[in-house]
Structure formats: C-alpha cells, structure tokens
Amino acid sequence: MIAVRRQCSRCVSSDLGVPTCLARVGGSLGCSLSSDHDNVSPGRRCCSNGLCGGSIRGARTPTTSLGCRASLMKTRGFATSDREGLDLASMSNVRRPDQEVGIADPLESTSPVYSEADVEEVCVLLLRPEDWDSTREALEKCNVSFTSELVVEVIRRCKCRSGAALRFFDWVGKRDGYGHSLETYNMAMKIAGGAKDFERMRSLFYEMRRKGCSITPHTWTIMIMQYGRTGLTDIALGIFEEMKASGCEPSGSTYKYLIISLCGRKGRKVDEAVKLFRQMMKSKYVPDKEFVEIYLGCLCESDKLSDARKCVNFLREVGFSTALSYSLYIRALCRAGNLEEAQKLLNNAGAEREMLNKYVYGSIVHGLLRKGNLEAALSKVDEMKQAGVSPSVHVYTSLAVHYLKEKEIEKAEEVLETMKREGCEPTIVTYSALIRGYVGAGKVGDAWSVFNQMKSEGPSPDFRTYSMFMNCLCRIGRSEEALGLISEMLGDKIVPSSVNFRTVFYGLNREGKHDLARLVWQQKLDLAKQRKSMT
Incomplete structure (x- = not known):
C-alpha cells in the first residue's frame, strides 16, 4: 500500500486555470456560436423592502411599508480565476452579486464589536449536554453584556446545536434593554432552515415583520436558498414570486441561489432556471465562476445546448475571456458525456486550438475515461506531455479512479506514486477514491490505513x-x-445525516446485530432531539 502525504493546496490546480494571455484568444472561437440572446439595456435598479401586498403562505399584509433601496455599485473589475484579470471599464451598469449592499454576511463585512471571551463563555454553556433549564439558569448568572453582534456570533458558532442556539435566541430577545437586529434574525433563520425546521424559519420572518424590522433581499434569499437546497424548489419559486410581489427586487445572490437550486438533482426545473437566467441577464448581474459551472453543467446534462451557447455569449459580453468561457462550456459537455460536441467546439477554434486545448485536456481525459476509452485517454495525456503541459491533479485522479473501478489496484497506486513524484499532491477526492477501491478489492486494512493517515x-x-x-x-x-x-x-x-444512520442501521440488522442496530437508532433520535428541540 502506498504512503500518503499531506495535501499542499498550492499544488492542486484545476485544468480550467486560464492565464491572462488567453484573454486574447478570440475570433474564430466566437464565430462558432450565434449571438441570439436577448438584448439587455442598462438601467437603474431599485428595491423596496417593504412587504406591500406580498406574503408567505397566507401571512397578513403589514400595515407599515418599510422602504429600502439596494445601493448600486459600479463594477471595477471581475477576476474570473486566481490568475486572470478582466477589464470592465466599459461596463459601468453591470453588477456582481457580491458588490451589492446587504448581500454579504454582516460578520464578513464588519470588524468584531464583542469580547471573544464572552462569546466563548456563552458557547460553552449552550454546547454542554445539559437540559435547557440548567443552561438558562447559568446564562442568567453569567456577567455578559449581550449585544446583537455577540448574539449573531454565538448562534453562528452553535449552529450544530440548532435547538440550543434558537432557544438562546428566544431567551436573549426577552431581556430588558436588548432588541434583536436584522442580522440576528437573518442568522437565526439560516440556522432554522439549515436544520430543516421551515416552520420555525417562517415564524421568525413573521416576527421580524411584526416588530417593524426591515425585510431586505438578503432575508428573502435566505428562505429561498434553504428551501431550494433541500429540493423544495416549488416552494422556493413561490417565495421568489412573493418577494417580487411585495415590492422587494431580487438581488444577484437571489438569482444565483435560486437558479443553483433549480439546477440541482433534487427538484430540478431546467426551464425555470433558463427563464430566471434570462431575467438575471436583463438585470445586468454578472454570475461568478461557481454559478456558471453549475448552470452550464445542468444545461449540458439536459441537452439544452442552444441555451448553453447563449450563456457563453453572455459571459463574453460581460467580461469573461473567450478562453475561460469556452473552457467552462467544454468542461460541462465532457462531464455530461457529450465528447462529440466538445471536440467539435475545439475543432472550430482554428489557430487558437492548440492554446485552448492545454486548458481543457483534463476534462477531455476525464470524459474519455468515463466512456471507457482508456487508450484514447492515455494518448491524450502523452500528447499533452510532449507539448510541455504537465498533467493536473484532475487528470491523475481520473486515471486512478478508472483503474480502481477496473480492480487494477497496482496501476492505481503507480499513478499516485507518479503523481507525487512529479510534485502534484493528491486531494481528498483522490484519497477517497483510493479508499473505495481498496474496499472493493477486499483490502479493508489498506483502506483504513489511508483513512487514518x-x-x-x-x-x-x-x-x-x-x-x-x-x-x-x-x-x-x-x-x-x-x-x-x-x-x-x-x-x-461533522454531523451525520439521516441517511448515514439508516445505512448503518440496516447493515447491522442484515448482519444479525440487532442490539447494535437499536443503539444506532437511539443515537439518531438523540441527535435529532438535540438539534431540533424547541422551547
């Protein structure tokens, strides 16, 4: 069994890393796509944060409309990768989601205004395995000055114990001289939604409104994101419509997280995702690289290549280099198994094909291996080596995974040795594949050795x-x-999921270890009580 070493993050590079020089690649590549997407016009955007007319699932319309406007900030530059800068001097009306006021978590944009010792003292009380009555008594005796900033940090750190965190939120909200802020409500909603306690999340929203707290696009986005991440995309879409009906205009982050949810495996709604992406384009929001990868991947898997080409054209218009735009598209095609279309795109690159090829070959190799074409994949690797391009961690991991699936353990180990010898450290994905391969080959001891290392x-x-x-x-x-x-x-x-518990529970029962199976189920119930119990 091969020895494993610590991962060096600087050695892990993506085959999509595109240097600045590739920004000049254009011309013949651009000709292969038709520019037929909707024209967008610049314009000023406003957001009213009052809930005039809109509600969530039957909530009453508030008597007071609380106004707000999203401040527009001109884009000064949009780096699409660690090594590529883009000149957006002519794009003063184009906005990035993370440049809007109220989008980022308040904790990330302000310096701490609380005592670290006070935060730790409260967290220790909330995380200890005692009943709430004892915890409440201890909280009342502690000499801590509770501010909204401190409360946000405390419940953020205690999110793994959502029940205790939300009980603390309720308790501190009743103290004399203290009042919850927009930030504390938003954080509490995140925690409730993260624990799939959607009823509690909605009740916090109603409470905010009753107490006259400004409802921002960020608040709406939290609810949309928490429903969407669990596959409840119909509800997420309904809240999105209610958000617009209330007079609060969606932000770039609202579009991003809703579209990502619609592109997910659970609750996938591709047509709705395309419709919202067009709205996002008209609103002059620039998507980030993570979002583009997910969106293009969904379109390619769904064989909506016309919409994928429109997306690529839009990316080029808003400042993505031609090379990066096409690299993202080709990668999505390869992952979807459409190597023919990916190769066709490369063939249309003309004189620039050789340069572009260097940055997508990892995706091509991965796609060939998924198709079972090992010979073509190895030929591609040799071709790139001869061109002076070293295989990336993506390429090596793909080769190792292929050999492990074929039960050729020794060849997989040779790949990993070559990988480390050439200074390319394996990632967690590489090691996880090795563990799976060892177990599949009956070498459980070797799998445990890798895991422990x-x-x-x-x-x-x-x-x-x-x-x-x-x-x-x-x-x-x-x-x-x-x-x-x-x-x-x-x-x-790391909190085990319900699926983890069920997997072990059924496995133990199959093996006749019923007492241990009951113990596992009791652990599951105890953990659920700790996370979701409320006052």
Whole structure:
C-alpha cells in the first residue's frame, strides 16, 4: 500500500486555470456560436423592502411599508480565476452579486464589536449536554453584556446545536434593554432552515415583520436558498414570486441561489432556471465562476445546448475571456458525456486550438475515461506531455479512479506514486477514491490505513469521505466498523445525516446485530432531539 502525504493546496490546480494571455484568444472561437440572446439595456435598479401586498403562505399584509433601496455599485473589475484579470471599464451598469449592499454576511463585512471571551463563555454553556433549564439558569448568572453582534456570533458558532442556539435566541430577545437586529434574525433563520425546521424559519420572518424590522433581499434569499437546497424548489419559486410581489427586487445572490437550486438533482426545473437566467441577464448581474459551472453543467446534462451557447455569449459580453468561457462550456459537455460536441467546439477554434486545448485536456481525459476509452485517454495525456503541459491533479485522479473501478489496484497506486513524484499532491477526492477501491478489492486494512493517515496528516476526511466509507463497509458486511465512523464524525464535529444512520442501521440488522442496530437508532433520535428541540 502506498504512503500518503499531506495535501499542499498550492499544488492542486484545476485544468480550467486560464492565464491572462488567453484573454486574447478570440475570433474564430466566437464565430462558432450565434449571438441570439436577448438584448439587455442598462438601467437603474431599485428595491423596496417593504412587504406591500406580498406574503408567505397566507401571512397578513403589514400595515407599515418599510422602504429600502439596494445601493448600486459600479463594477471595477471581475477576476474570473486566481490568475486572470478582466477589464470592465466599459461596463459601468453591470453588477456582481457580491458588490451589492446587504448581500454579504454582516460578520464578513464588519470588524468584531464583542469580547471573544464572552462569546466563548456563552458557547460553552449552550454546547454542554445539559437540559435547557440548567443552561438558562447559568446564562442568567453569567456577567455578559449581550449585544446583537455577540448574539449573531454565538448562534453562528452553535449552529450544530440548532435547538440550543434558537432557544438562546428566544431567551436573549426577552431581556430588558436588548432588541434583536436584522442580522440576528437573518442568522437565526439560516440556522432554522439549515436544520430543516421551515416552520420555525417562517415564524421568525413573521416576527421580524411584526416588530417593524426591515425585510431586505438578503432575508428573502435566505428562505429561498434553504428551501431550494433541500429540493423544495416549488416552494422556493413561490417565495421568489412573493418577494417580487411585495415590492422587494431580487438581488444577484437571489438569482444565483435560486437558479443553483433549480439546477440541482433534487427538484430540478431546467426551464425555470433558463427563464430566471434570462431575467438575471436583463438585470445586468454578472454570475461568478461557481454559478456558471453549475448552470452550464445542468444545461449540458439536459441537452439544452442552444441555451448553453447563449450563456457563453453572455459571459463574453460581460467580461469573461473567450478562453475561460469556452473552457467552462467544454468542461460541462465532457462531464455530461457529450465528447462529440466538445471536440467539435475545439475543432472550430482554428489557430487558437492548440492554446485552448492545454486548458481543457483534463476534462477531455476525464470524459474519455468515463466512456471507457482508456487508450484514447492515455494518448491524450502523452500528447499533452510532449507539448510541455504537465498533467493536473484532475487528470491523475481520473486515471486512478478508472483503474480502481477496473480492480487494477497496482496501476492505481503507480499513478499516485507518479503523481507525487512529479510534485502534484493528491486531494481528498483522490484519497477517497483510493479508499473505495481498496474496499472493493477486499483490502479493508489498506483502506483504513489511508483513512487514518488522512486524519493524522491531511487532507482531513469530509462528510462525503465518511459517508462513502460507511456505505462501502456496510455493503461488504462490516457495519460494526461503519458504526465506529459515526462516532468519529461526531468527534470531528461533522454531523451525520439521516441517511448515514439508516445505512448503518440496516447493515447491522442484515448482519444479525440487532442490539447494535437499536443503539444506532437511539443515537439518531438523540441527535435529532438535540438539534431540533424547541422551547
């Protein structure tokens, strides 16, 4: 079994990293797409944050309309990657979501105005395994000056214990001389929605309105995002419409998170996503790279290539370089298995093909391997090496995953050794694939060795790594070892999901270990009570 080393983040580079020189690539690439998207006109945008006329699921219309306007900020520059700068001097009316007032988390835009010792003292009380009555008594005795900034930080740090965090929120809100702010309400709504307690999230919204607290686009976006992330996209769309009906205009972040939700596996609604993206274009919001990757990926998977081409044209108009725009598109095509269209796009690149090819070959290799065409993939790797381009971590990981799926463990280990020898450190995805491959080959001891070395040396296992390892162990009849992973997750402050508990529960029952299965189910219930219990 090969030795693993600590991940060096600087060595992990994407095949989509496009240097500034590629911004000059144009001409023949641009000719391959038709510019037939809707024309957009610059204009000033306003936002009224009152809820005049709109409501969430039957809430009464407020008697007072609280006005607000979203401040417009001119885009000074939009870096689409760590190494590429773009000149947007002629785009004074184009806006980025993160340049709008009220979009960023208040904690990220202001310096702390609370005592760190006070925050830690309150957090210790909330996170200890005692009943609420004892915790409340301790809170009343502590000598802490409660401010809205301190409350936001406390409940943010205690979000893993949503029940305790929200009880504290209610308790502190009743203290004399203290009043919740917009920021504390928004954070509490995030925590309630993150725990899937949507009834509580909505009640906080109604409470904000009753107390005359300004309802901003950020508040609406929190609700839309929390519903959307769980696949409840019909509800998210309904809230979006109510937001507009209330007179509060969607922000760039509102569009971003709603469209991302509509592009997800759960609750996918591609036509609605396309419609909203067009609205976003007309509103002069510039999407970020993360959003573009998700949106293009969804379009390519759904075979909506005409809409994907319109998106690429829009990106080029708002300042993305031609190379980066097409790299994102080609990557999406490859991931969707449409290598023919990706190759056709490259063939139309003309004289610039060789330069562009260097930055998309990782995606091409990955796509070929997913199709099972190992020979063509290796040929592509050799071709790029001869051109002086070193394989990226993406390429090496794709090769390793292919060999592991084919049960060719030794070849996968050779890939990883070559990878490290050339100074390209494996990522958490690489190591997770190795663990899966070892378990599949019956080398469970080697899988545990890799997992333990990840914990001690890094990169640390994340939720996906734990979940994958549990599934693999339960599948081969070693559910008791998977049970130990649940305890390790909690020790690493990673909250197991209901699926994790069910996987281990059913695995233990299949193996006849019914007492342990009941213990797992009790752990699940106890954790649910800790997270969701309310006053």
